[in-house]
Amino acid sequence: MRLKSSKVNEFRLWGLLLTMGGLLLMIIGTVGIVFKWGAVGQVIAAIFMILGLISVMTSMGVYFWAGMLSTSAVILQCPECGKTTKVLGKVDRCMFCKTILSLDPAHAPAEARPSDEIGRQA
Structure with a gap:
């Protein structure tokens, strides 16, 4: 049997994973700048920063949704x-x-x- 949690905690877990994943993407994106790959490194950094930003913004939406569900929960x-x-x-x-x-x-x-x-x- 898989370990399960309450539905509110499941939503919060997904929000946390999206936040950590987005921050990890942003950190990985800085590799192009740190290793001084020139213009290619800047493009790689920009792509990973945008993907990380999208992930963090999605996690914000998930946290907001979990909060709204939590207020109406029994x-x-x-x-x-x-x-x-x-x-x-x-x-x-x-x-x-x-x-x-x-x-x-x-x-x-x-x-x-x-x-x-x-x-x-x-």
Whole structure:
């Protein structure tokens, strides 16, 4: 099983990866200037700076989107760890202990349902 996180944390992770990737692209782009490759080095630096800028601006959009989703998320207390967490959609995971949470009993995980309900659905 892959380790999963809550949806809000997944969006934040993508924003962080885009930020770090954009900054790495910008650093790689400076190689053309540092090694004094002349006009070719300046073109390489400009291309990588623009790609890095696009990546950083995209990450800013992802962070903004995650923030807007976070403000409208349902806040509840996790039954497993007791901490307050946010739920996006019908099924999500706790931000802290990764327990599957559901607002709709029909979408609850099989372990959380009583055994008589599981027998009726089969």
